Amino acid sequence: MSEAVGGVLLRRVRPYGEAETDIRIVGEEIAEIGTDLPVPAGAEVIEGGGAVVLPGFVDLHTHLREPGREDTETIATGSAAAARGGYTAVFAMANTDPVADNATVTDNVYRTGREVGLVDVHPVGAVTVGLQGRQLAEMGMMAAGAGRVRLFSDDGNCVDDPLVMRRALEYATGLGVLIAQHAEEPRLTVGAVAHEGPTATRLGLAGWPRAAEESIVARDALLARDAGARIHICHASTAGTVELIRWAKAQGISITAEVTPHHLLLTDERLSTYDGLNRVNPPLREASDTEALRSALADGVLDCVATDHAPHAMQDKCCEFAAARPGMLGLETALPIVVATLVAPGLLDWRGVARVMSERPAAIVGLPDQGRPIAVGEPANLTLVDPDRTWEVVPEDLASRSRNTPYTGMTMPAGITATLLRGRVTQLGGEVRW
Numbered sequence: 040m041s042e043a044v045g046g047v048l049l050r051r052v053r054p055y056g057e058a059e060t061d062i063r064i065v066g067e068e069i070a071e072i073g074t075d076l077p078v079p080a081g082a083e084v085i086e087g088g089g090a091v092v093l094p095g096f097v098d099l100h101t102h103l104r105e106p107g108r109e110d111t112e113t114i115a116t117g118s119a120a121a122a123r124g125g126y127t128a129v130f131a132m133a134n135t136d137p138v139a140d141n142a143t144v145t146d147n148v149y150r151t152g153r154e155v156g157l158v159d160v161h162p163v164g165a166v167t168v169g170l171q172g173r174q175l176a177e178m179g180m181m182a183a184g185a186g187r188v189r190l191f192s193d194d195g196n197c198v199d200d201p202l203v204m205r206r207a208l209e210y211a212t213g214l215g216v217l218i219a220q221h222a223e224e225p226r227l228t229v230g231a232v233a234h235e236g237p238t239a240t241r242l243g244l245a246g247w248p249r250a251a252e253e254s255i256v257a258r259d260a261l262l263a264r265d266a267g268a269r270i271h272i273c274h275a276s277t278a279g280t281v282e283l284i285r286w287a288k289a290q291g292i293s294i295t296a297e298v299t300p301h302h303l304l305l306t307d308e309r310l311s312t313y314d315g316l317n318r319v320n321p322p323l324r325e326a327s328d329t330e331a332l333r334s335a336l337a338d339g340v341l342d343c344v345a346t347d348h349a350p351h352a353m354q355d356k357c358c359e360f361a362a363a364r365p366g367m368l369g370l371e372t373a374l375p376i377v378v379a380t381l382v383a384p385g386l387l388d389w390r391g392v393a394r395v396m397s398e399r400p401a402a403i404v405g406l407p408d409q410g411r412p413i414a415v416g417e418p419a420n421l422t423l424v425d426p427d428r429t430w431e432v433v434p435e436d437l438a439s440r441s442r443n444t445p446y447t448g449m450t451m452p453a454g455i456t457a458t459l460l461r462g463r464v465t466q467l468g469g470e471v472r473w
């Protein structure tokens with residue numbers, strides 16, 4: 040975990056894409072910002088060459104698969120993927136084996152993340168015991184543990200019983216923690232593998248209707264209203280969900296929502312090859328949905344981007360479409376997809392990217408040292424983006440232990456040049472510094 044004795048000098052970088060400057064980092068903080076700063080003795084100089092510098096990204100939704108499926112990802116390999124993607128904090132979902140429904144597991148995830156030291160790994164606790172949706176987990180014990188759990192989710196499963204959800208919201212409100220809902224009414228998705236629409240009909244795939252998501256979003260907004268609780272919606276995927284969240288926010292309901300890079304970019308038209316790599320929950324939708332999701336992210340109805348990075352073994356993806364496990368890699372390709380879908384078309388500037396990738400997610404979970412302004416005295420959690428560097432996605436080149444990216448062969452429109460976690464360079468030019 041050693042830092043250069045003389046700190047780090049970021050030369051010729053553009054905070055939020057604005058005027059070029061130098062940034063001097065000493066210890067864990069930004070010490071000085073100004074043009075043509077002298078190189079302090081012993082400092083590591085990183086030539087930005089006009090790179091955009093942003094606050095380090097915060098991912099509210101990552102699957103790291105440890106404990107239980109270390110053959111597909113570990114906290115170490117997932118942290119490396121996160122550092123390469125420009126992340127300085129990630130929230131590791133609870134659907135591990137054993138499930139993170141108790142403080143022993145959540146504290147272990149937290150401690151392992153600290154030992155790896157590439158990114159702050161925050162454990163997400165399960166809402167219900169074993170993600171079974173029946174009995175509330177000991178959220179208070181997890182919140183009070185070393186992992187200081189502040190986000191709870193049964194992700195992978197929906198907390199579908201409205202009475203259980205209502206009690207969970209009340210319990211969470213008392214503890215000052217947040218519940219993130221995987222919105223999927225299970226009675227409407229029995230056997231479903233693809234978005235319900237013309238494509239699924241043509242391909243003969245069982246459909247996952249938009250209403251399965253939207254009915255839970257609407258219900259949970261009302262439950263949150265009545266409980267005076269906060270609620271966060273995972274991976275919003277439909278235009279209808281956007282309208283419901285817009286409505287709920289207008290009512291003053293404390294609702295926030297995330298969207299994944301894949302739901303911003305991809306549609307169900309990709310399913311025509313029956314390639315299991317495109318299977319994901321919720322499913323890839325239609326162009327009208329991706330358009331609604333993009334503009335909702337730009338105008339703030341959707342709060343942030345979250346990757347839903349979901350590593351899977353090849354044998355679980357390269358098989359019959361309906362047998363493929365849902366989920367795709369996301370950490371190393373998130374920012375370029377935000378650039379492709381929002382920055383390039385002029386929907387978002389770099390200030391906006393900082394908002395949806397760092398500031399809003401940090402605020403939603405109340406991380407005091409993430410999503411901070413790029414200013415003297417602030418923690419040096421920073422990401423350098425080269426907006427002109429294009430690169431081709433080659434699965435073997437990714438740091439993740441799994442290879443299930445849907446973007447193989449695609450050209451990404453921006454590169455993450457460097458990531459700094461509290462002044463420590465965790466990644467430079469794609470090389471992870473363990």
Ligand SMILES: NC(=O)N[C@@H](CC(=O)O)C(=O)O
Pocket residue numbers: 102134194195196221318319320321347349350364365366367
């Ligand atoms: N998104 C997915 O398709 N899969 C996730 C679970 C989830 O996010 O629902 C996984 O754990 O693999």
Ligand SMILES: [Zn+2]
Pocket residue numbers: 194195196221273274320321
């Ligand atoms: Zn989910």
Ligand SMILES: [Zn+2]
Pocket residue numbers: 100102132194195347349
């Ligand atoms: Zn997930």
